[in-house]
Amino acid sequence: MALDTPLMIFIAGLVIASAGGLKASRTDGEEGTKGMIDSGLLFSVIGLMSSGWTYAIHNSLLDSGESSMCASEGLVQCGSVIGDPEWNNLFGIPWGITGLLSFSLLFFLFLSLRMDMHAKWAESFTSYSLLAGLAGVPFVAFLIFVELTQVEGAPHICPFCTVAHLSLIGFLVAAHALRGRKQSGAWA
Amino acid sequence: MAAPKGRDDDVRLMAALVTFGVTSMILMAVMLLAPVVKVGPSEGELAPDFSAQAYSGGEWEDFRLSDLFNKSWAPGGDGDWIVVQYIDTDCPYCWSEGEMMSQLHSQWNQEVTFVTVVVELGIQGHDSSREEVEAFRDKTPYDGCITNSDCADRPGNPHSWIYIDDLNTRTSGDWELPGTPFAALLQPDGIVAWNPQQSGNHPEGEEMDGALQRLVGGS
Numbered sequence: 001m002a003l004d005t006p007l008m009i010f011i012a013g014l015v016i017a018s019a020g021g022l023k024a025s026r027t028d029g030e031e032g033t034k035g036m037i038d039s040g041l042l043f044s045v046i047g048l049m050s051s052g053w054t055y056a057i058h059n060s061l062l063d064s065g066e067s068s069m070c071a072s073e074g075l076v077q078c079g080s081v082i083g084d085p086e087w088n089n090l091f092g093i094p095w096g097i098t099g100l101l102s103f104s105l106l107f108f109l110f111l112s113l114r115m116d117m118h119a120k121w122a123e124s125f126t127s128y129s130l131l132a133g134l135a136g137v138p139f140v141a142f143l144i145f146v147e148l149t150q151v152e153g154a155p156h157i158c159p160f161c162t163v164a165h166l167s168l169i170g171f172l173v174a175a176h177a178l179r180g181r182k183q184s185g186a187w188a
Numbered sequence: 189m190a191a192p193k194g195r196d197d198d199v200r201l202m203a204a205l206v207t208f209g210v211t212s213m214i215l216m217a218v219m220l221l222a223p224v225v226k227v228g229p230s231e232g233e234l235a236p237d238f239s240a241q242a243y244s245g246g247e248w249e250d251f252r253l254s255d256l257f258n259k260s261w262a263p264g265g266d267g268d269w270i271v272v273q274y275i276d277t278d279c280p281y282c283w284s285e286g287e288m289m290s291q292l293h294s295q296w297n298q299e300v301t302f303v304t305v306v307v308e309l310g311i312q313g314h315d316s317s318r319e320e321v322e323a324f325r326d327k328t329p330y331d332g333c334i335t336n337s338d339c340a341d342r343p344g345n346p347h348s349w350i351y352i353d354d355l356n357t358r359t360s361g362d363w364e365l366p367g368t369p370f371a372a373l374l375q376p377d378g379i380v381a382w383n384p385q386q387s388g389n390h391p392e393g394e395e396m397d398g399a400l401q402r403l404v405g406g407s
Contacts (some may be wrong), residue, residue, distance in 0.1 A: 052214040053218075055222075056218045056221045058222075060222040092362070101211075107207050107210065108207040116195045119199070152252070
């Protein structure tokens with residue numbers, strides 16, 4: 001599958017967020033903490049956008065049976081994954097919507113921290129962020145399992161779904177690092 | 189004692205508003221890019237898709253309802269309409285409807301694709317199996333249709349169209365199945381054209397044969 005523009009933008013976002021997180025992990029004090037929050041925020045934004053994109057693919061597949069937003073044939077494609085009536089939803093809710101809502105929560109937690117990293121609730125918000133990120137891991141594992149074994153013609157890899165999965169992993173790493181900073185007194 | 193570093197105002201409300209705004213913008217962009225398609229069994233909605241194993245006289249094979257849809261269909265254009273019928277092989281009304289379905293199929297099979305989805309209702313004595321589904325469709329000897337009758341005695345002819353195994357009733361929720369038998373008529377593009385549950389939209393007393401005559405016509 002050709003690397004189309006949205007996918008390239010998402011991958012670039014993941015690379016920038018990862019590089020930012022790596023740099024922040026080597027920087028002490030408030031500057032490092034802010035960098036780590038920014039990295040997590042960027043991961044959550046990429047997660048939001050990629051979830052939105054998969055929801056758009058879902059809608060276009062329903063509407064016309066095909067989508068110009070992603071390949072529908074081959075190993076790396078979306079048609080067999082997002083277009084599968086049995087696996088493309090969680091209790092009737094498209095996975096794109098589930099992703100949007102989940103990343104909204106993660107975005108809110110990190111944005112709150114970014115806006116006031118010295119607030120009384122900052123410590124609990126770092127814990128909530130980690131827990132919320134961890135809560136998404138079983139879903140990511142399940143979706144990868146579905147992609148590789150359950151959908152029609154499996155295995156398939158949906159690139160935009162993978163971007164969302166990587167965004168969650170990146171966010172989780174950032175949340176874990178922030179919690180470590182908070183607990184070790186290296187927050188600021 | 190050092191003064192607290194946190195801000196006096198609580199920024200969480202502002203963060204929530206920003207989050208709401210960002211999420212809304214992404215959702216609006218999605219709607220512009222690919223509007224939401226309403227899926228459901230009501231008239232005017234896209235029929236709920238499903239994939240399951242299907243029997244058409246030979247081996248059970250993969251089947252997906254949307255593979256029958258012709259998305260480029262326009263009213264008046266070519267394309268097979270689709271009758272989706274839900275039955276339970278132990279339901280006496282479904283048993284009786286076998287004859288009417290045979291008649292409808294012989295009259296409309298040039299213009300209409302028939303699909304029968306077999307579910308197992310949660311009623312005592314309603315125990316079905318693929319063998320029973322095959323026997324119900326083919327009208328072959330099998331003791332168990334309508335609980336304890338021979339499937340070979342089913343009214344109507346052997347059915348030549350596709351039967352779907354949904355004995356675990358996975359699709360019945362999406363189709364808001366009111367009971368069995370139930371049959372809806374879909375346009376070739378998969379949009380529900382006639383649902384017996386919406387009788388207010390139809391001429392009084394209209395059944396499937398009338399709906400086929402009115403909507404598909406020409407036979």
